Amino acid sequence: MKNNNQTDQDLVHLLADLEEESVLEIVRQRIQDGKDLMQILEECNAGMQIVGTRYEQGEYYIAGLIMSGEIFREVVEMIQPLLVKNTDRKSSGRILVGTVSGDIHDIGKNMLGMLLSCYGFTVIDLGVDVPPAEFAAKAMESKPDIVGLSGLITASFEKMKETIQILREESAKNDLSFPILVGGGMIDEQVCQYVGADYWSRDAMAGVRLCQALLEIPQ
Numbered sequence: 001m002k003n004n005n006q007t008d009q010d011l012v013h014l015l016a017d018l019e020e021e022s023v024l025e026i027v028r029q030r031i032q033d034g035k036d037l038m039q040i041l042e043e044c045n046a047g048m049q050i051v052g053t054r055y056e057q058g059e060y061y062i063a064g065l066i067m068s069g070e071i072f073r074e075v076v077e078m079i080q081p082l083l084v085k086n087t088d089r090k091s092s093g094r095i096l097v098g099t100v101s102g103d104i105h106d107i108g109k110n111m112l113g114m115l116l117s118c119y120g121f122t123v124i125d126l127g128v129d130v131p132p133a134e135f136a137a138k139a140m141e142s143k144p145d146i147v148g149l150s151g152l153i154t155a156s157f158e159k160m161k162e163t164i165q166i167l168r169e170e171s172a173k174n175d176l177s178f179p180i181l182v183g184g185g186m187i188d189e190q191v192c193q194y195v196g197a198d199y200w201s202r203d204a205m206a207g208v209r210l211c212q213a214l215l216e217i218p219q
């Protein structure tokens with residue numbers, strides 16, 4: 001029988017080792033034991049970071065990235081209904097989210113969307129690889145309170161900048177105003193300034209808290 005610390009370590013490394021069955025078994029067990037659901041997601045996230053490093057170092061190929069994405073998706077599928085049940089849904093606000101053009105990573109964006117929904121926000125998700133003009137057109141149509149852009153590859157920053165530029169031009173023409181958030185594993189203050197966003201975060205839950213603060217929703 002393993003103690004809890006060992007199990008916590010295992011989850012990070014089993015995901016990094018792409019041990020699908022063992023990851024799902026530990027998650028199942030921890031859900032059954034009533035353990036913290038956000039902690040499970042954070043550990044899986046840490047495992048994904050290791051996958052990325054192994055890919056960078058040539059230890060994993062693209063199949064490894066795909067497999068890790070698949071395992072993470074299955075974990076989220078197990079956790080999502082429970083998170084929805086456990087969180088209060090009193091707050092409100094409309095958030096438009098999407099992954100910018102040229103980028104197909106959507107796990108982080110989906111996690112943000114799921115958590116926003118859990119906290120009562122209405123989420124309009126444009127999916128991945130969203131062209132700047134389409135992003136802006138949807139924003140004008142849906143008139144969101146906040147717009148969130150996700151991007152994980154450095155090559156997507158240029159498109160992020162372009163998208164934000166069009167969003168600002170179009171919202172000025174249409175007399176709309178909304179803060180723009182950017183997020184993703186490589187985003188920092190420097191990227192935020194470069195792309196012209198208002199706020200940035202590398203943490204989906206911090207993103208939810210930020211949306212609540214911006215819309216003055218009690219936390």
Ligand code: B12
Nearest residue numbers: 052069104105106107108148150153154183184185204207
């Ligand atoms: C899984 C994965 C994939 C999967 C994605 C599956 C999917 N459905 O998303 C697949 C196989 C498709 C893939 C493809 C590629 N990938 Co990839 N991938 C990864 C990996 C291992 C994990 C990403 C992930 O899902 N992490 C878990 C989630 C939860 O984290 P996250 O997305 O960062 O989100 C968190 C926060 O950032 C935040 N967040 C995210 N978005 C937003 C938005 C807002 C508004 C807010 C507030 C918060 C927020 O919330 C989340 C939780 O807190 C990363 C490694 C890494 N370190 O990130 C590489 C990585 C991102 N990929 C990389 C690369 C190079 C590629 C490819 C170019 C490979 C190739 N040669 O084809 C392609 C790109 C294709 C494209 N055009 O987009 C590089 C990027 C390097 C760079 N500097 O650009 C990384 C960093 C790997 C590496 N170290 O080299 N990849």
